Amino acid sequence: MTMNRRDFIKHTAAAVAGTSLLLTACNKSGAKTNKQTLENEETGKESDGEMTLRTNPNTGDKVSLLGFGMMRLPVVAGGTARENPDSPIDQEAVNEMVDYAMSHGVNYYDTSPAYCQGESENSTGIALSRYPRNSYFIATKLSNFSPQTWSREESMAMFERSLGYLRTDYVDYLLLHGIGMSGGDKDGMGAFYARYMDNGILDWLVEQKRAGRIRNLGFSYHGDVAVFDMLLRWHDEGKYHWDFVQIELNYLDWNYAKQINPRNTNASYLYAELAKRGIPAVIMEPLLGGRLARQPSTILRQMKEMDIDATPARWAFRYAGTPEGILTVLSGMTYIEHVKENCATYSPLRSITAQEDAMLMRIADELYNMKAVPCTACNYCMPCPYGLNIPIIFSYYNNCLADGLAAGDMNGMDKQFREDRKRWLVGYDRAEPRMRQADHCIGCNHCLSHCPQRIDIPREMQRIDRFVEKLKQS
Amino acid sequence: MLRKIRIILACFFFVAVTLLFLNVSWNLNLWLGWVAKVQFLPALLALNFGVLAVLIVLTLVFGRLYCSVVCPLGVMQDVFAWAGKKHKKNRYGYSPEKKWLRYSVLAVFIVCLIIGFAPVTTLLAPYSSYGRVVNSLFKPLYDLLNNVLAGVAADYDSYAFSEVEIWMRSVTTFVVALLTFIILGVLAWRNGRTYCNTVCPVGTMLSFLSRFSLLRIRLDKDKCKNCSLCEKNCKAAAIDYKSGTVDYSRCVVCGDCTDKCKFDALHYEWALGGKDSKPVQPDSSRRAFLTGAALAVGTAAMAETKIKIDGGLAVIEDKQPPKRHTPLTPPGSQSLRNMNKHCTACQLCVSSCPNNVLRPSTDPMRFMQPEMSFERGFCRPECTHCSSVCPTGAIKQVTREDKTAIHIGHAVWIADNCIPVANGDECGACARHCPAWAIHMVDYTTKDGRTVQVPAINAEVCIGCGKCEYLCPARPFSAIYVEGNEVHHIN
Numbered sequence: 001m002t003m004n005r006r007d008f009i010k011h012t013a014a015a016v017a018g019t020s021l022l023l024t025a026c027n028k029s030g031a032k033t034n035k036q037t038l039e040n041e042e043t044g045k046e047s048d049g050e051m052t053l054r055t056n057p058n059t060g061d062k063v064s065l066l067g068f069g070m071m072r073l074p075v076v077a078g079g080t081a082r083e084n085p086d087s088p089i090d091q092e093a094v095n096e097m098v099d100y101a102m103s104h105g106v107n108y109y110d111t112s113p114a115y116c117q118g119e120s121e122n123s124t125g126i127a128l129s130r131y132p133r134n135s136y137f138i139a140t141k142l143s144n145f146s147p148q149t150w151s152r153e154e155s156m157a158m159f160e161r162s163l164g165y166l167r168t169d170y171v172d173y174l175l176l177h178g179i180g181m182s183g184g185d186k187d188g189m190g191a192f193y194a195r196y197m198d199n200g201i202l203d204w205l206v207e208q209k210r211a212g213r214i215r216n217l218g219f220s221y222h223g224d225v226a227v228f229d230m231l232l233r234w235h236d237e238g239k240y241h242w243d244f245v246q247i248e249l250n251y252l253d254w255n256y257a258k259q260i261n262p263r264n265t266n267a268s269y270l271y272a273e274l275a276k277r278g279i280p281a282v283i284m285e286p287l288l289g290g291r292l293a294r295q296p297s298t299i300l301r302q303m304k305e306m307d308i309d310a311t312p313a314r315w316a317f318r319y320a321g322t323p324e325g326i327l328t329v330l331s332g333m334t335y336i337e338h339v340k341e342n343c344a345t346y347s348p349l350r351s352i353t354a355q356e357d358a359m360l361m362r363i364a365d366e367l368y369n370m371k372a373v374p375c376t377a378c379n380y381c382m383p384c385p386y387g388l389n390i391p392i393i394f395s396y397y398n399n400c401l402a403d404g405l406a407a408g409d410m411n412g413m414d415k416q417f418r419e420d421r422k423r424w425l426v427g428y429d430r431a432e433p434r435m436r437q438a439d440h441c442i443g444c445n446h447c448l449s450h451c452p453q454r455i456d457i458p459r460e461m462q463r464i465d466r467f468v469e470k471l472k473q474s
Numbered sequence: 475m476l477r478k479i480r481i482i483l484a485c486f487f488f489v490a491v492t493l494l495f496l497n498v499s500w501n502l503n504l505w506l507g508w509v510a511k512v513q514f515l516p517a518l519l520a521l522n523f524g525v526l527a528v529l530i531v532l533t534l535v536f537g538r539l540y541c542s543v544v545c546p547l548g549v550m551q552d553v554f555a556w557a558g559k560k561h562k563k564n565r566y567g568y569s570p571e572k573k574w575l576r577y578s579v580l581a582v583f584i585v586c587l588i589i590g591f592a593p594v595t596t597l598l599a600p601y602s603s604y605g606r607v608v609n610s611l612f613k614p615l616y617d618l619l620n621n622v623l624a625g626v627a628a629d630y631d632s633y634a635f636s637e638v639e640i641w642m643r644s645v646t647t648f649v650v651a652l653l654t655f656i657i658l659g660v661l662a663w664r665n666g667r668t669y670c671n672t673v674c675p676v677g678t679m680l681s682f683l684s685r686f687s688l689l690r691i692r693l694d695k696d697k698c699k700n701c702s703l704c705e706k707n708c709k710a711a712a713i714d715y716k717s718g719t720v721d722y723s724r725c726v727v728c729g730d731c732t733d734k735c736k737f738d739a740l741h742y743e744w745a746l747g748g749k750d751s752k753p754v755q756p757d758s759s760r761r762a763f764l765t766g767a768a769l770a771v772g773t774a775a776m777a778e779t780k781i782k783i784d785g786g787l788a789v790i791e792d793k794q795p796p797k798r799h800t801p802l803t804p805p806g807s808q809s810l811r812n813m814n815k816h817c818t819a820c821q822l823c824v825s826s827c828p829n830n831v832l833r834p835s836t837d838p839m840r841f842m843q844p845e846m847s848f849e850r851g852f853c854r855p856e857c858t859h860c861s862s863v864c865p866t867g868a869i870k871q872v873t874r875e876d877k878t879a880i881h882i883g884h885a886v887w888i889a890d891n892c893i894p895v896a897n898g899d900e901c902g903a904c905a906r907h908c909p910a911w912a913i914h915m916v917d918y919t920t921k922d923g924r925t926v927q928v929p930a931i932n933a934e935v936c937i938g939c940g941k942c943e944y945l946c947p948a949r950p951f952s953a954i955y956v957e958g959n960e961v962h963h964i965n
Binding site for chain 2: 085382383384385386387389419422423426427429430434435436439440441442443444445446462465472473
């Protein structure tokens with residue numbers, strides 16, 4: 001599906017109006033605000049404007065366009081749990097980020113029992129419970145990672161534990177986690193039934209909603225589109241009502257998700273299906289796990305020529321926040337600088353113009369042609385039973401692609417190539433010890449069912465290994 | 475003058491050989507490789523007649539300048555002796571030649587060389603002794619420094635240094651090197667060139683020639699005031715000032731005596747036509763041979779540097795080397811026998827191996843000679859480092875292309891270790907990585923009746939590079955390992 005995006009936004013607007021949904025757009029879009037925002041950008045990343053708010057048609061919640069994703073929280077040893085898995089969460093830093101976010105209008109906080117090796121909910125609870133309960137919205141999930149948690153009792157206990165950790169007696173937004181992902185030995189559809197239907201847990205959640213312990217019930221979607229379509233059909237039939245749906249959306253996935261991986265679905269389709277029904281969309285992976293924040297110099301140049309002050313991350317957030325059917329855009333922020341920059345980007349949002357949209361679509365073409373691994377470093381695949389550090393290998397490979405390292409021809413004759421080759425290989429050993437590198441993948445396929453991006457991890461490992469071998473031998 | 479020239483040249487050779495063994499940079503090795511190839515014993519073993527002829531002529535003209543300049547073990551002892559002299563001046567004295575000892579050591583050495591009894595030849599080879607000292611004692615320190623710099627470089631996003639693995643390749647070789655260093659150090663500190671003039675077979679061989687050298691040190695008795703400074707500063711214990719004689723079989727032409735003499739009585743000059751100082755008759759030995767050299771040596775095996783392990787990742791058990799019935803020797807070594815006969819165990823190949831494949835053998839019959847194992851890497855197809863550095867012809871020069879046709883061994887499969895058999899996971903890592911296409915996955919029925927895919931090895935095609943063994947996920951023992959070919963097959 002390669003619908004022109006401007007047309008699409010128009011369609012969407014029409015659809016939104018047609019279904020008489022009053023999604024309040026607080027951004028005073030257009031030239032009027034441009035001047036002021038630009039000035040703000042020039043004076044730093046702080047912004048004096050007001051955070052753009054969107055209205056949830058079901059409850060009337062005024063939700064900040066920036067949502068705080070609590071998946072990549074900082075740990076004491078530095079970085080996130082991805083780099084230092086045994087280190088505890090740096091609660092002080094989390095509190096500081098939440099304080100900044102709260103004071104700049106961010107009121108949507110998205111966590112899960114699975115994030116940060118199970119520590120995220122508690123950390124979120126500690127940070128948020130310092131504020132009045134009605135000043136923020138909590139989103140958490142009924143996670144699906146391990147089939148051991150799929151029983152009715154375990155699921156109910158998981159929900160009760162979430163309330164405990166979050167220090168609250170209700171959840172504003174509860175999601176069925178990762179609809180469409182395979183799990184255990186089941187495919188996407190099989191896993192959905194085993195996880196949410198056969199044990200009657202979805203009905204139990206509907207009861208909880210009726211009892212006021214859940215204010216909005218929705219799901220997050222990855223993987224098999226048949227499950228997504230089925231749940232929306234249920235919505236149409238009145239079998240279940242979805243108050244919101246969380247999807248992956250960014251300017252690369254808009255038209256390319258399916259081309260990058262035939263088992264995935266383009267964001268343009270997912271968004272259209274939701275907008276048609278007036279279901280507010282929550283956006284995840286606006287930066288593709290940070291990949292869209294780090295651009296190759298050729299792309300950076302195009303972005304800077306369009307707007308000298310904007311960072312690649314700002315472009316990505318503006319893109320993800322522009323469609324009006326979007327309730328909030330989640331950002332998994334690790335450092336206070338992320339929070340400041342993202343708050344500035346959405347205070348207020350400047351919608352993407354037709355010209356800008358065309359540029360981003362051109363950039364998406366280029367990114368697609370780079371053949372990076374579409375890993376968002378969510379870490380769901382870890383630990384690899386054979387010791388590989390999968391996300392680190394992918395992010396190293398992608399970063400080198402973005403830096404244009406050793407991208408030239410492999411004849412090994414010119415000096416630049418030799419230097420690049422050395423940087424690549426030395427950097428690879430620095431990123432990961434040799435016994436955890438791509439050549440050690442045995443293709444056991446244990447990781448396959450865990451990847452929400454549905455990356456064929458073993459095949460990508462072999463591709464990277466062939467590239468490394470070629471580098472080493474040249 | 476003689477002394478200064480000697481010191482400058484010695485410094486060059488000593489530093490060059492040391493850098494070679496520290497494996498500072500591969501390009502440097504290519505430039506300096508010749509300093510290993512001009513060493514006497516390696517040249518003899520490699521039948522490098524050009525070098526041998528030059529060394530023989532050099533000795534016939536200048537005396538045992540080789541021992542003072544080219545031989546790194548000799549220069550190492552000079553460094554100790556120099557330090558010893560700082561501590562106590564004029565500490566040496568004349569002692570007669572220990573002929574019985576020199577000749578019997580040489581005889582044993584030659585017999586062992588002919589019959590190929592490696593433990594003796596490798597222990598006695600002087601250049602190799604030094605190589606082992608650098609490789610076992612100094613290279614780890616150098617690598618440690620390198621790793622510190624690599625850490626700093628990484629902080630500054632520089633790629634000037636990259637981290638290397640520091641590990642104990644062989645405890646016995648380490649102990650031998652440590653003992654060599656301590657014993658020779660103590661001997662040289664106290665008595666100068668004792669080792670070179672009593673044990674070293676190269677020293678003894680050259681002494682046959684140096685007796686007849688054209689240029690030699692002569693003591694002019696007419697000018698001599700019997701101050702004895704020359705004798706007390708002769709680290710070879712070769713000058714007897716009373717009789718005015720110099721033992722040319724032991725003089726290493728260091729020039730210390732000519733520098734020390736205040737009366738211009740000592741000269742380095744043409745032997746022809748002048749009055750000759752005759753070799754002295756044996757005197758009663760003033761010093762006990764090998765004075766208290768036995769020293770208790772703490773088996774201070776260096777703790778192997780721990781490999782970084784990130785906490786949340788699956789723990790990876792270290793691999794253990796399998797027991798190979800026939801040891802593996804690198805491409806170019808032709809056969810186990812060729813390696814055994816030519817190698818003096820200098821460890822230059824071990825130092826140069828960038829893949830952590832080579833290490834000294836602990837087998838007494840191949841004592842400290844290199845062998846291969848694949849716990850930390852495999853014999854990479856593009857690498858021919860060991861074959862380019864070997865000075866003795868134990869590993870003959872091969873090209874990348876040659877390597878693809880040299881079968882140093884063949885892979886062997888062990889069903890019980892194989893992951894698909896053991897736990898049912900799909901694998902095929904060995905087949906996927908084999909550069910020779912020698913491994914194919916085939917159906918196999920396990921004892922409990924499962925059908926799994928396991929590797930089938932085409933041993934005729936296998937070159938023995940060890941990639942399968944290195945990448946096999948079974949730990950600590952790989953399910954596929956390389957068994958050596960006694961004679962490397964070529965096709």
